[in-house]
Amino acid sequence: MTTDRTRPLLPRQPVRWHTGGPGGARRLINRLRARVAEQQRLEAHRLLEADMRGLWREACTGVGLCQYISAAAGLTVRTPRFGGLRLTPTGTSFTVELMPGGEPTDIEAHALRLAHSLGFAGLRVQPMAGRWVRVVLFDADPLASTFALPHAVTGRADDPILLGRREDGALVEHALASPGHVAVQGQNGSGKSQLSYGLLAQLAAAGDVVIAGSDITGLLLGRAWNGTAHRPWQITGSKDLAAHAAHLDRLVGWMDDRLETMPPRVDNIAPTVQTPLVLVVLEEFPGLLRAAQAKDRKLAERITSAVLRLLSEGRKAAFRVLMLAQRFEANAVGGGYARDQFAVRLSFRVPAESLAMLHGDDARRLGPEHANTEPGIAYLSAPGEDCVRLRAPYVGGYGAFCDRIARDGRRAA
Numbered sequence: 001m002t003t004d005r006t007r008p009l010l011p012r013q014p015v016r017w018h019t020g021g022p023g024g025a026r027r028l029i030n031r032l033r034a035r036v037a038e039q040q041r042l043e044a045h046r047l048l049e050a051d052m053r054g055l056w057r058e059a060c061t062g063v064g065l066c067q068y069i070s071a072a073a074g075l076t077v078r079t080p081r082f083g084g085l086r087l088t089p090t091g092t093s094f095t096v097e098l099m100p101g102g103e104p105t106d107i108e109a110h111a112l113r114l115a116h117s118l119g120f121a122g123l124r125v126q127p128m129a130g131r132w133v134r135v136v137l138f139d140a141d142p143l144a145s146t147f148a149l150p151h152a153v154t155g156r157a158d159d160p161i162l163l164g165r166r167e168d169g170a171l172v173e174h175a176l177a178s179p180g181h182v183a184v185q186g187q188n189g190s191g192k193s194q195l196s197y198g199l200l201a202q203l204a205a206a207g208d209v210v211i212a213g214s215d216i217t218g219l220l221l222g223r224a225w226n227g228t229a230h231r232p233w234q235i236t237g238s239k240d241l242a243a244h245a246a247h248l249d250r251l252v253g254w255m256d257d258r259l260e261t262m263p264p265r266v267d268n269i270a271p272t273v274q275t276p277l278v279l280v281v282l283e284e285f286p287g288l289l290r291a292a293q294a295k296d297r298k299l300a301e302r303i304t305s306a307v308l309r310l311l312s313e314g315r316k317a318a319f320r321v322l323m324l325a326q327r328f329e330a331n332a333v334g335g336g337y338a339r340d341q342f343a344v345r346l347s348f349r350v351p352a353e354s355l356a357m358l359h360g361d362d363a364r365r366l367g368p369e370h371a372n373t374e375p376g377i378a379y380l381s382a383p384g385e386d387c388v389r390l391r392a393p394y395v396g397g398y399g400a401f402c403d404r405i406a407r408d409g410r411r412a413a
C-alpha cells in the first residue's frame, strides 16, 4: 500500500486551468468580469441605499414627519422606517414603514418637500401590505407633458367624457348624466378654456345633450356654434346684460316645466333625445355678475336667483351647470350656498387660499406649489376622487375648437 509518506516525489507540475481552449478562457474571463461588475453594482446600490436612508431621515425630521421619544440616553427622533431601495429602468422607489398612528397621507402631505430633499421632482405613495408603503420618486413632473384630446366624441349624456390624465397615467372621466354640477376655477391663462373646449367638443354631437348658457366673452359659446342645435340656447356678449337675465329665466322656465310634468313615481329625469340633458355653461360668471351689479343691482339679483335655482333644483330635471370663474369666492359666484352645490370641482393655477376655498382645508398643504403650476394642470375633487392632480387634454388653439364644433356639433333637426 502506498501512503503519502511512501509516495515517490514527483517534479512539481504548474497549475493548469481547465478552460476548454482559448474560447473557454475568454468565457471564463467574461464570467469573472460579470461577477466583479455585479459585486460593484451591489456595493454601489448598498451605498446609495445608505445615503437615501440618511437623506430620508433628515428630510422627514426637517418637515416634521417624526416623533420625539424621550429615552434614558436622551431625546431620540423616530421617522417612518426606510426599508429597501429599488432601482429599475423605469424609476426609483423605496419602501417605508409608517410610524405608529401614521397614514400614507402623512407622507403625501409633505410630498414635494420630501422629494426635493431627496433630489427628485416629486413622489407618489402607494400603499402596500400592513403598515408598509412604497414611495415612488419622479425625476420630472409626470404631468409636465401635454397630451392631445383624442378625436372621439360621445354619443350620449351617460357616456363618460375625458377630464384629464392622472400622475400615474390613468385617465379621469366623468359622465355628465351622473348627478353633479361642475365648477372650474383658474387664473388667466391657467387652462380653463382648454378644458372647456375639450368638454364641449366631446359633448357637441350627443343626441341627448343641449349645450346652453351664457358667455359674456362670446368665445366659448356663440359664433363657433352657429348652425348647430345648441346655438339657440346660448346667449353671448356683454352689451345686453338684461338679455342674459332673460335667457337664464327661460332656462329656469324649461326646468320648471320638466319638474311640473315629471311622470308619477319618478323623481329624476333620465336624459333622452326628447328630454335632453341641458348643460348650462356659465363662462366667467363672476364677470357677468359684476357687470350686472354695476348696471342695476336688481338685474344682478335676478341673474343670481336664476342660477341658484338651476343649481339647487336642476339635477332632478336633467339640468347641469358648468360654471367657470377665476376664483370661486362665495360673493363672486352667488353665495356660499351656490358654491356648495358643485360636486365636481377643478382648480387650475390659483392662489393657495382659493384652492382651499373650493377643495376644503385638506387642500391647503397643496396650495403653495399649485399657485405656480403650469397651464393645463388642475386639482380635481369629485365623488370618488379626493383632490386628484391631473393634466387636462389639449384641444389646440381656438381655431381647432371651432373646427371640432363645425364638424361634430349636432345639427338642428
Ligand SMILES: Nc1ncnc2c1ncn2[C@@H]1O[C@H](COP(=O)(O)OP(=O)(O)OP(=O)(O)O)[C@@H](O)[C@H]1O
Pocket (backbone or CB within 6 Å): 146, 147, 186, 187, 188, 189, 190, 191, 192, 193, 194, 195, 375, 376, 377, 391, 392, 393, 394
Ligand atoms: N391642457 C393644456 N395642455 C397644454 N397647454 C395648455 C393646456 N391648457 C392651457 N394650455 C396653454 O395655456 C394657454 C392658456 O390657456 P387657456 O386659454 O385655456 O387659459 P384660461 O384659463 O382660459 O385663460 P383666460 O381666463 O385668460 O381665458 C393655452 O393657450 C395653452 O398654450
